[in-house]
Amino acid sequence: MNKKIKTYYLLTAFTVFMFGFSYMLVPIYEVFCEITGLNGKTGSINSASVIEKPVERFVRVQFTSNVINSAPFKFSPGKKEMVVQPGKIYTTFYTLTNKSNETLLATANPSITPGKYAEYFKKIECFCFTHQQINGNETKELAVQFIVDEKLPTEATSLVLAYTMFDITKQLGYKLEK
Amino acid sequence: MNTDADHLHEDHKTGIMRWITTTNHKDIGTLYLFLSLTMFFVGGAMALIIRAELFQPGLQLVNPDFFNQMTTMHALIMIFGALMPALVGLANWQVPLMIGAPDMALPRLNNWSFWILPFALSMLASTLFFEGGAPAAGWTLYPPLVLQGGDALPYAIFSVHLLGLSSILGAINIIATILNMRAPGMTLMKMPMFVWTWLITAFLLIAVMPVLAGAVTMLLTDRFFGTSFFTASGGGDPVMFQHIFWFFGHPEVYILILPAFGVISTIIPAFSRKKLFGYDSMVYATASIALLSFIVWAHHMFTVGMPLAGEIFFMMTTMLIAVPTGVKVFNWIATMWQGSMTFETPMLFSLAFIVLFTIGGFSGLMMAITPVDFQYHDTYFIVAHFHYVLVPGAIFAVIAAVYFWLPKWTGKMYDETLGKIHFWLTTIFVNITFFPQHFVGLAGMPRRIPDYAVQFTDFNAISTIGSFGFGIAQILFLYILYKTLQQDVTADNKVWEGAEGLEWTLPSPPPYHSFEEPPKVE
Numbered sequence: 001m002n003k004k005i006k007t008y009y010l011l012t013a014f015t016v017f018m019f020g021f022s023y024m025l026v027p028i029y030e031v032f033c034e035i036t037g038l039n040g041k042t043g044s045i046n047s048a049s050v051i052e053k054p055v056e057r058f059v060r061v062q063f064t065s066n067v068i069n070s071a072p073f074k075f076s077p078g079k080k081e082m083v084v085q086p087g088k089i090y091t092t093f094y095t096l097t098n099k100s101n102e103t104l105l106a107t108a109n110p111s112i113t114p115g116k117y118a119e120y121f122k123k124i125e126c127f128c129f130t131h132q133q134i135n136g137n138e139t140k141e142l143a144v145q146f147i148v149d150e151k152l153p154t155e156a157t158s159l160v161l162a163y164t165m166f167d168i169t170k171q172l173g174y175k176l177e178k
Numbered sequence: 179m180n181t182d183a184d185h186l187h188e189d190h191k192t193g194i195m196r197w198i199t200t201t202n203h204k205d206i207g208t209l210y211l212f213l214s215l216t217m218f219f220v221g222g223a224m225a226l227i228i229r230a231e232l233f234q235p236g237l238q239l240v241n242p243d244f245f246n247q248m249t250t251m252h253a254l255i256m257i258f259g260a261l262m263p264a265l266v267g268l269a270n271w272q273v274p275l276m277i278g279a280p281d282m283a284l285p286r287l288n289n290w291s292f293w294i295l296p297f298a299l300s301m302l303a304s305t306l307f308f309e310g311g312a313p314a315a316g317w318t319l320y321p322p323l324v325l326q327g328g329d330a331l332p333y334a335i336f337s338v339h340l341l342g343l344s345s346i347l348g349a350i351n352i353i354a355t356i357l358n359m360r361a362p363g364m365t366l367m368k369m370p371m372f373v374w375t376w377l378i379t380a381f382l383l384i385a386v387m388p389v390l391a392g393a394v395t396m397l398l399t400d401r402f403f404g405t406s407f408f409t410a411s412g413g414g415d416p417v418m419f420q421h422i423f424w425f426f427g428h429p430e431v432y433i434l435i436l437p438a439f440g441v442i443s444t445i446i447p448a449f450s451r452k453k454l455f456g457y458d459s460m461v462y463a464t465a466s467i468a469l470l471s472f473i474v475w476a477h478h479m480f481t482v483g484m485p486l487a488g489e490i491f492f493m494m495t496t497m498l499i500a501v502p503t504g505v506k507v508f509n510w511i512a513t514m515w516q517g518s519m520t521f522e523t524p525m526l527f528s529l530a531f532i533v534l535f536t537i538g539g540f541s542g543l544m545m546a547i548t549p550v551d552f553q554y555h556d557t558y559f560i561v562a563h564f565h566y567v568l569v570p571g572a573i574f575a576v577i578a579a580v581y582f583w584l585p586k587w588t589g590k591m592y593d594e595t596l597g598k599i600h601f602w603l604t605t606i607f608v609n610i611t612f613f614p615q616h617f618v619g620l621a622g623m624p625r626r627i628p629d630y631a632v633q634f635t636d637f638n639a640i641s642t643i644g645s646f647g648f649g650i651a652q653i654l655f656l657y658i659l660y661k662t663l664q665q666d667v668t669a670d671n672k673v674w675e676g677a678e679g680l681e682w683t684l685p686s687p688p689p690y691h692s693f694e695e696p697p698k699v700e
Contacts, residue, residue: 019392
């Protein structure tokens with residue numbers, strides 16, 4: 001093959017690879033955030049998290065909520081605060097009310113503050129990222145089940161779990177179930 | 179000369195079809211440079227709209243939405259329409275002449291990579307007439323803001339795809355030419371500095387332009403196909419766009435400046451009548467700047483809430499770039515040391531480049547210091563910084579290159595007195611325009627804002643006056659180019675006494691087909 005054409009093909013292949021690489025940056029970013037707990041991404045659950053005899057130590061967990069933009073939701077935590085023991089399973093809930101008369105789709109994003117402790121906050125059951133179809137003027141209770149990992153550094157005495165609720169009814173790709 | 183002209187007529191089409199179908203590197207270089215000149219004035223007119231609005235506080239001339247469209251379009255047109263085509267145009271003219279090649283390696287591809295540009299740029303400019311106007315989220319196109327615009331977004335994104343495609347094809351062609359078509363005896367370490375800087379730039383281009391294409395494609399699918407790369411409600415993250423964008427964006431700023439370094443490294447020795455000091459170290463410095471550019475991107479986003487370790491890493495790597503850049507600046511100064519210097523227009527622009535680019539480099543170092551960057555972030559200080567490295571930096575190098583090689587390309591000498599007047603007007607007004615922006619930036623004036631607090635009035639008024647002076651000085655540049663082409667006085671083969679390189683062994687203007695027999699390099 002002509003040397004020039006060979007160079008051309010090699011460089012074109014490299015260009016295509018770099019286009020793919022830009023998409024590879026997405027999972028790399030996700031994994032990086034998960035390992036470092038950046039962005040308040042919560043850790044994944046494993047069997048070691050639950051322990052038979054929890055240590056005598058207490059951590060305060062506070063709950064907050066936000067509704068994005070002018071979405072017609074009332075969204076609030078059932079309890080503002082819990083004092084929990086690392087290694088034990090706890091359950092709490094949030095209430096979501098649709099103040100409009102129309103059926104809407106909602107979805108919530110979680111975040112833990114301070115972010116560096118996010119990996120020690122493990123959710124067993126959570127409504128995050130699932131699409132909640134909610135009828136007009138309906139109220140729903142959304143449950144959260146979680147464990148605070150006993151490996152949580154001792155200087156951490158309190159964590160905040162925040163949920164932000166989005167109205168995604170009008171976004172493309174989501175369809176209401178009739 | 180007659181035989182050359184006859185040769186020229188029998189060889190290819192005439193009139194408009196000559197330019198549309200041409201595969202000649204000199205024709206394509208000329209096309210690139212003319213397109214760049216046109217876009218320089220279009221982008222410049224947009225800058226003047228911005229400056230006119232900022233002459234006084236309050237809203238006088240344009241509404242805020244149009245103002246935001248102007249900042250976005252000014253940046254996109256200047257980067258992708260003016261500066262990059264100018265540098266590719268210089269490469270098209272000069273690389274084959276400097277390495278003793280008859281043409282570019284892939285001439286048809288060369289034609290194609292130029293002719294994509296006018297269409298892409300027209301598509302981008304047409305968005306100004308859309309309902310909702312052109313994209314208005316800055317050239318960085320950050321979501322979620324950019325996703326909230328009107329119908330312009332998909333057009334802007336497709337034009338960015340096309341502009342990127344054109345640059346990639348141009349870069350592939352340049353690499354293929356440099357690696358395969360050097361004259362016998364010209365080893366890599368004997369290549370002129372301009373060729374070296376373009377070789378490295380071309381590799382940067384094919385490495386990062388596809389990443390920009392990927393990032394804007396993700397924006398497109400987020401807006402129209404329900405993906406959630408950057409949409410928080412679907413589990414995406416807008417900050418991730420900033421990471422991907424600046425992974426492209428930081429190498430991109432070196433794409434704009436490295437060929438300029440090459441031009442300066444060619445002109446300074448010619449008018450100092452000495453060889454370039456530290457050729458090898460220049461090559462290594464250019465390569466290390468290019469490599470480092472891949473690991474510094476997050477210094478554009480120190481304020482997004484990165485962990486301390488990340489901020490320290492990006493601060494240190496950014497500061498490290500000052501070392502190879504310093505090597506280059508000191509080498510230029512050492513080249514001039516004890517040289518028999520003369521100060522023709524290309525040399526004046528090159529000297530101004532060294533001084534003013536270094537000022538821009540220093541303000542860059544200030545912003546590399548993470549804790550103080552929190553004060554400078556998104557203020558006019560950053561506007562002053564990147565205009566210092568791009569206008570009296572990259573643009574001055576392009577103007578210097580045009581004055582330096584124009585007599586070679588056309589066979590006609592420009593008017594030296596007018597050239598010097600152009601230089602002094604440009605240099606004085608560029609400083610009047612951008613220097614005060616450091617002060618208003620440090621005092622807290624945000625960028626991309628059509629209105630501002632009254633205490634910034636005086637410096638903004640000065641800046642606006644400077645920008646109009648700069649604009650008028652460039653009309654003089656147009657006149658100089660026109661006058662050069664009109665006159666009969668012909669230039670010598672070796673236009674400049676101290677110039678070295680294969681291009682000066684050819685007649686001025688060089689024949690349409692040059693170096694059909696490769697020259698011998700000692």
